Amino acid sequence: MINKVVSGAEEAITDISDGATIMLGGFGLCGIPENCINALVTKQVKNLTCISNNAGVDDFGIGLMLKQRQVKKMISSYVGENAEFERQLLSGELEVDLIPQGTLATRCLAAGYGMPAIFTPAGVGTEVAEGKEVRNFDGKDYLMEYAFDADFAIVKAWKGDTAGNLIFRSTSRNFNPVMAMAGKITIAEVEELVEAGELDPDYIHTPGIYVHRIFQGKDYEKRIEQRTVRKSEV
Amino acid sequence: MFSKEEIAQRIAKEIKDGYYVNLGIGIPTLVANYIPKGINVVLQSENGLLGMGPFPFEGEEDADLINAGKQTITTLPGSSIFDSAMSFGMIRAQKVDLTILGAMEVSENGDIANWKIPGKMVKGMGGAMDLVASAKNIIVAMQHINKAGESKLLPKCTLPLTGVKCIKKIVTELAVLDILPEGGFKLLERAPGVSIEFIQQSTAGRLVVEGEIPEMKLD
Numbered sequence: 500m501i502n503k504v505v506s507g508a509e510e511a512i513t514d515i516s517d518g519a520t521i522m523l524g525g526f527g528l529c530g531i532p533e534n535c536i537n538a539l540v541t542k543q544v545k546n547l548t549c550i551s552n553n554a555g556v557d558d559f560g561i562g563l564m565l566k567q568r569q570v571k572k573m574i575s576s577y578v579g580e581n582a583e584f585e586r587q588l589l590s591g592e593l594e595v596d597l598i599p600q601g602t603l604a605t606r607c608l609a610a611g612y613g614m615p616a617i618f619t620p621a622g623v624g625t626e627v628a629e630g631k632e633v634r635n636f637d638g639k640d641y642l643m644e645y646a647f648d649a650d651f652a653i654v655k656a657w658k659g660d661t662a663g664n665l666i667f668r669s670t671s672r673n674f675n676p677v678m679a680m681a682g683k684i685t686i687a688e689v690e691e692l693v694e695a696g697e698l699d700p701d702y703i704h705t706p707g708i709y710v711h712r713i714f715q716g717k718d719y720e721k722r723i724e725q726r727t728v729r730k731s732e733v
Numbered sequence: 734m735f736s737k738e739e740i741a742q743r744i745a746k747e748i749k750d751g752y753y754v755n756l757g758i759g760i761p762t763l764v765a766n767y768i769p770k771g772i773n774v775v776l777q778s779e780n781g782l783l784g785m786g787p788f789p790f791e792g793e794e795d796a797d798l799i800n801a802g803k804q805t806i807t808t809l810p811g812s813s814i815f816d817s818a819m820s821f822g823m824i825r826a827q828k829v830d831l832t833i834l835g836a837m838e839v840s841e842n843g844d845i846a847n848w849k850i851p852g853k854m855v856k857g858m859g860g861a862m863d864l865v866a867s868a869k870n871i872i873v874a875m876q877h878i879n880k881a882g883e884s885k886l887l888p889k890c891t892l893p894l895t896g897v898k899c900i901k902k903i904v905t906e907l908a909v910l911d912i913l914p915e916g917g918f919k920l921l922e923r924a925p926g927v928s929i930e931f932i933q934q935s936t937a938g939r940l941v942v943e944g945e946i947p948e949m950k951l952d
Contacts, residue, residue: 526780526781526799526801526803526817527780527799527803528796528803529780529796529797529799529803530797552817575857576857576858576859576860577856577857577858577859578855578856578857579856579857585854585855585856588855589852589853589855595855597848597849597855597857597858598858599858599859599860599861599862599863599866600817600821600858600859600860600863601779601818601821601824601825601860601862601863602862602863603817604817604820604821605818605821605822607818608818619825619863619866620866620867621862621866621867622862622866623866623896623897624844624896624897625862625893625894625895625896625897626893626894627858627862667816668797669795669797669798669808669814670778670780670782670797670798670800670814671796671797672781672814672815672816673781673816674816674817675816676816676818677816677817677818704816721797722796723794723796723799723805724799725799725802725803725804725805726794726805727788727804727805727806728788728789728790728791728792728794728805729787729788729789729790729791730790730791731790731791
């Protein structure tokens with residue numbers, strides 16, 4: 500079995516340099532690759548194009564990279580939780596491409612499935628459609644959206660093995676499997692790294708062929724954005 | 734005039750047994766509290782969950798288990814988890830029976846705007862554009878008039894659009910309205926104590942009033 504293991508986040512991101520296009524998994528702060536984000540902040544790579552559903556919050560996740568002005572362009576669907584992001588966007592310091600969430604996910608999927616483009620009805624008749632090819636199928640209009648072309652995809656999984664197979668946990672799965680398929684180089688950080696053979700092949704979410712580097716992550720904070728609870732029934 | 738909770742309660746009456754339902758952020762989220770007893774529905778959360786349960790008990794929050802509003806939630810017996818592409822796949826393929834979402838503006842031909850105020854607020858569309866473009870059955874939960882007293886039910890939206898000709902039903906603090914295929918807000922029900930004249934004044938778009946307009950009932 501091919502061994503994909505690297506020592507840690509620093510080694511995993513060693514060849515990510517200024518101007519790279521990177522995908523980062525996660526929805527809100529759920530399932531984000533915390534270790535690699537921290538390593539990118541330490542490395543201070545700049546002029547990055549980041550493809551990620553959200554942009555973190557001011558002091559966590561991609562927000563840490565924004566604060567240091569490492570991001571030239573952000574491609575996201577929703578950025579409402581990050582005040583610094585909104586400030587940089589409204590002042591024109593940051594280039595932003597806001598795209599529908601399903602379009603974002605499906606453009607990842609297309610890249611991972613070897614398809615150059617998709618057709619989606621999302622955004623037809625809105626400013627999202629500007630400059631895009633529209634095709635009519637069976638009486639309904641669809642936009643042609645291209646597969647993403649990302650140098651790196653960085654994902655976070657619950658468990659992974661030395662062969663790069665990944666299993667995600669609960670809704671921290673979100674964008675991680677489709678981004679894992681979409682990177683030219685895919686880096687996976689996992690909460691628990693095991694030997695090949697220890698994970699049941701029937702339960703693998705992402706086959707190791709899509710993963711180039713894997714490492715055991717550490718010190719996960721797993722911050723909760725909106726802690727909502729109900730009172731215990733007495 | 735209805736409170737936000739009452740708007741949610743009125744919308745809940747539109748939910749039928751066996752429905753898969755996607756609830757947006759804001760008033761739509763409250764609808765989950767009023768689903769009639771004896772009706773089986775499955776709530777879809779577009780970050781990748783079918784079968785969204787209630788908030789967890791204190792101390793049982795799981796950072797890996799959230800809804801599209803980033804709130805901690807729970808699963809239920811029969812829940813399933815999937816990735817974001819599949820989540821929007823089932824939305825695009827119209828497997829979800831009903832979508833309930835909020836709006837800043839709706840026009841009399843069914844256009845909706847709810848994601849951007851140029852120069853002021855740029856949060857993004859999230860999944861709203863995908864939902865309105867694909868859902869066969871959308872109910873908008875919104876305030877009829879904004880804080881400045883201006884109507885949000887317009888002849889034409891002034892804000893950047895989220896979707897075109899996609900809204901068919903609206904529930905506000907004043908009224909329940911359908912959007913007619915040929916355009917126009919058809920008044921179906923009015924909130925208790927609210928006059929047709931007041932609804933007329935509060936609706937900038939074309940309001941169609943035919944026959945008796947009953948008061949909304951919540952039970």
